Amino acid sequence: MGCGCLVFLAAALSPRLALFLIWVFSSPNRLSIAFQSFWIGFIGFLFLPWTALAWVIAYQPVVGVRGFGWFVVALGVIFDISSYSSGAQARRNQAMA
Secondary structure, eight states, rough: OOOOHHHHHOOOOOOOOHHHHHHHHHHHHHHHHOOOHHHHHHHHHHOOOHHHHHHHHHHHTTTTTTTTHHHHHHHHHHHHHHHHHHHHHHHHHHHOO
16 A cells, blocks of 8 residues: 555545644655745644645645646635534534534
């Protein structure tokens, strides 16, 4: 099983786990290549993990994110928004019960 398959399985469980595995096992480090600053990557890790993971996957070192990569990043944003909204809906339902 290749490293890409391992990251894909980790992303199915948690995008933060997938980002951690990319950070540990990629050489050169894709996270430091994809993010201009440690803080941007860290904030993405904390608050927008799906978007940060999509950015790391779609980023190309010389040209950045282009074409289909923007679609991948948009999917990451949609996944982040849906995870936050489903969490809020679950809290509302629990409060009503």
